[in-house]
Amino acid sequence: MLATVLGGGAILAACGSGGQGGQGGQAAAEAGPAKLSVADPYIPLPPAGGMGAGYLTVRNDGGPDQLVKVTSPGAGSITMHRSTASSMEQVQSLDVPAHGALQLARGGTHLMIMGWQKAPALGDEVELDLTFAKSGTIAVKVPVKELTYRPGQS
Structure with a gap:
């Protein structure tokens, strides 16, 4: 059961790093000041x-x-x-x-x-x-x- 819970958490984490949220973070970084x-x-x-x-x-x-x-x-x-x-x-x-x-x-x-x-x-x-x-x-x-x-x- 612990393996199932840990595996499900990894899938959720992977989904959270892509898609709209990941692109929005990149767009926000590009809109920031130049360094x-x-x-x-x-x-x-x-x-x-x-x-x-x-x-x-x-x-x-x-x-x-x-x-x-x-x-x-x-x-x-x-x-x-x-x-x-x-x-x-x-x-x-x-x-x-x-x-x-x-x-x-x-x-x-x-x-x-x-x-x-x-x-x-x-x-x-x-x-x-x-x-x-x-x-x-x-x-x-x-x-x-x-x-x-x-x-x-x-």
Whole structure:
């Protein structure tokens, strides 16, 4: 009899974790505030006086958000771009999915940095101010790396 009672409790518990109740909890979590952090930021050393590119990952442990603007005290303008197989297009915002990540990487979504106040040198750190629709602005110190640098590789 004890086995029947314990088995019935396990079935009820399993039913309670799925269905409408489980989805409602997920929807509530996605509607909550974004919890953002930035990982692996870098700028490959740009040619003297030339445009630079910026790469990083925005991790999100909360609800959805959007990257809507990027500025820097060390640059005249920064634009967001999306690359395809045949072209590069400027975009006005980039989605940061709930409980996911926005990855800015070579060959894909990235930043274009123009109008340097001072040409960056290898080892410098450039401040980027990332502005999000819901979360406000996050200032990130981004190291200038050699042109061939790839995060996670020695």
